Amino acid sequence: MEKIIVHGGKRLSGSVKIEGAKNAVLPVIAASMLASEGTSKIYNVPELADVYTINEVLRYLNTSVNYENKTIMVNAIAELYTEAPFEYVRKMRASFLVMGPLLARVGHAKIALPGGCAIGSRPIDQHLKGFEAMGARVSIGNGSIEASVDGRLKGSVIYLDFPSVGATENIIMAASLADGETVLENAACEPEIVNLAEYLNAMGAKISGAGTGRITIVGVEKMHGAEHTILPDRIEAGTYMIAAAITGGNVLIEDSDVEDLRPLIAKLREAGVEVREELGGIRVIGTDHLQAIDVKTMPHPGFPTDLQAQFMALMLKAKGTSVITETVFENRFMHVEEFRRMNAAIKIDGRSAIISGACDLQGAEVSATDLRAGAALVIAGLVAKGYTRVKRLHHIDRGYVDLAGKLAALGADIERVRVSESEQTAPAAAAEEVLPQLAANPKFA
Numbered sequence: 001m002e003k004i005i006v007h008g009g010k011r012l013s014g015s016v017k018i019e020g021a022k023n024a025v026l027p028v029i030a031a032s033m034l035a036s037e038g039t040s041k042i043y044n045v046p047e048l049a050d051v052y053t054i055n056e057v058l059r060y061l062n063t064s065v066n067y068e069n070k071t072i073m074v075n076a077i078a079e080l081y082t083e084a085p086f087e088y089v090r091k092m093r094a095s096f097l098v099m100g101p102l103l104a105r106v107g108h109a110k111i112a113l114p115g116g117c118a119i120g121s122r123p124i125d126q127h128l129k130g131f132e133a134m135g136a137r138v139s140i141g142n143g144s145i146e147a148s149v150d151g152r153l154k155g156s157v158i159y160l161d162f163p164s165v166g167a168t169e170n171i172i173m174a175a176s177l178a179d180g181e182t183v184l185e186n187a188a189c190e191p192e193i194v195n196l197a198e199y200l201n202a203m204g205a206k207i208s209g210a211g212t213g214r215i216t217i218v219g220v221e222k223m224h225g226a227e228h229t230i231l232p233d234r235i236e237a238g239t240y241m242i243a244a245a246i247t248g249g250n251v252l253i254e255d256s257d258v259e260d261l262r263p264l265i266a267k268l269r270e271a272g273v274e275v276r277e278e279l280g281g282i283r284v285i286g287t288d289h290l291q292a293i294d295v296k297t298m299p300h301p302g303f304p305t306d307l308q309a310q311f312m313a314l315m316l317k318a319k320g321t322s323v324i325t326e327t328v329f330e331n332r333f334m335h336v337e338e339f340r341r342m343n344a345a346i347k348i349d350g351r352s353a354i355i356s357g358a359c360d361l362q363g364a365e366v367s368a369t370d371l372r373a374g375a376a377l378v379i380a381g382l383v384a385k386g387y388t389r390v391k392r393l394h395h396i397d398r399g400y401v402d403l404a405g406k407l408a409a410l411g412a413d414i415e416r417v418r419v420s421e422s423e424q425t426a427p428a429a430a431a432e433e434v435l436p437q438l439a440a441n442p443k444f445a
C-alpha cells in the first residue's frame, strides 16, 4: 500500500511537462482493432494504469499490443475474439469502447456490463441506441451486453439525448466500417473526439465534423493501421495550473494546448489568477487575493467535470462563497466529505456545492474516492497546515503519471511512500501502538 504525504506551505515554481491524454489514448487504442491490415503506431502514450488495462483487454481479444517508450504498436489482423469478461473490463469503464470496433469489424461483441462507479451510475443506453440504429441486435443478460449484426452495420441518423463522449466515440468507430452514411446529431465536441477522428481518418475512415455537434461518417469497407500522436492531456495540464494557482506559485505548463484549456483559463482569470500564453506553454501566476467565483460543469466547450474537484480545492482558499454546480455526473461530490476532514466548510444542495472560502485547511488522513478527487486532495494538501496523507492511490494512478514526483520537482514538500497493510487500515488512534517508529515521525502521525 502506498500513500502520498504532502506538507503544505510551499509555492510551486518551475515548469512541468504534460503527457498524452488518457481520455484520447483509450479510444484510440480500442479503435486500432478496426484495422484488418497493417500495424498502428501510436505516439505520446502516457504510462498510466488505464493504458495497461486497455492493452490487456485488447490482448485478450487476440490483438498484438507492444508498449515501449511512450509508443504503442497495435496489430489486429488476426481473427479477433469477441467476448470481454468482467475480470478484464471491471477496472475501467472505458473498456466498453471495444464494443463499437468489434461489432463493426466482426459483427459480434459480448462485453461484461461496466457497472456503476464512484461518480454515478453511468448508463450506456446512448451507445446501445446508436448500435441498434445501425441494425445491431442488442441484448442484456447475465451481467453482459451482447450485440450482433448479420453482415455489415448500416449507416443511420442517430440523435444523442446527451452529448456523451463515450457514445460518440463508440458510434463513430462502429460507423466507420458501416455500409453507407451515418449522421450523429448532438455529438460530443471534446478535443479527444477530434483526436480520435483524426486517427480513424488516417486509418482510412471518412469522418467529417468531429469537434462539432454534427458528425458525418461515410462507411468504408476496410481500414488499415496508421501512425498517430495523442494530444496533450488538458485535464493533467489543468490540474497543475490549479496547483500553481492555489499555492500562489509561478509555473509554466509545457506541451499543453491553450485552446483546449479556454474554459479553465477563463475561470482562473475570473478568480484573479494571472494566466499568460507563452511560446513554450501556459504560465500560471497565483495571487494572494484569490476571489470566490461560481462554476458550472458542462460538456465541452463548457467547464470540464474532470476539473471540478480540483477547482473546488482552489475555491476553498478563495475569499467569499462560491457555488460549484455539477451537471454532467449525478454524484461527483465524493471529495466533499474528504475536504471536510481537512476543515473545509462545504454544503451540498442537490447538484451544487456551496463552498465557504478563505478556509483554514488542516492536514488530515484522506482517501482518493476517485481519480480527480484524489488529485484535488493532493492540491488541498499543498496549502493545508501540517501533513495531508492521501490513500487509495490506485485511483490517481489511473490518470496521472507520477503526480507526486512532478509536484516535488516544482518545489512541493511531497512524497509517495509505501506503508504497511496494518498502518493503512489501523484507526488513526491506534497507529502509535502499531508502528511507533512511524508515529514518531509527524509525516506519518
Ligand SMILES: CC(=O)N[C@H]1[C@@H](OP(=O)(O)OP(=O)(O)OC[C@H]2O[C@@H](n3ccc(=O)[nH]c3=O)[C@H](O)[C@@H]2O)O[C@H](CO)[C@@H](O)[C@@H]1O
Binding pocket: 022, 023, 024, 026, 093, 094, 120, 121, 122, 123, 124, 125, 126, 127, 128, 162, 163, 164, 165, 166, 167, 188, 299, 305, 306, 328, 329, 330
Ligand atoms: C475515458 C473517458 O474519456 N472518460 C471521460 C468521458 O467519460 P464517459 O464517456 O463515460 O462520459 P459521458 O460523456 O458518456 O457521460 C456523461 C453523462 O452522460 C451519461 N450517459 C452517458 C452515456 C450513456 O449512454 N447514457 C448516459 O446517460 C453519463 O451517466 C453521464 O452522466 O467523458 C466524461 C465527461 O466529460 C469525463 O468525465 C470522463 O473523464
Ligand SMILES: C=C(OP(=O)(O)O)C(=O)O
Binding pocket: 023, 093, 094, 306, 371, 372, 399
Ligand atoms: C472520470 C474519468 O475517467 P473515466 O471515464 O475513465 O472514469 C476522469 O478521467 O476523470
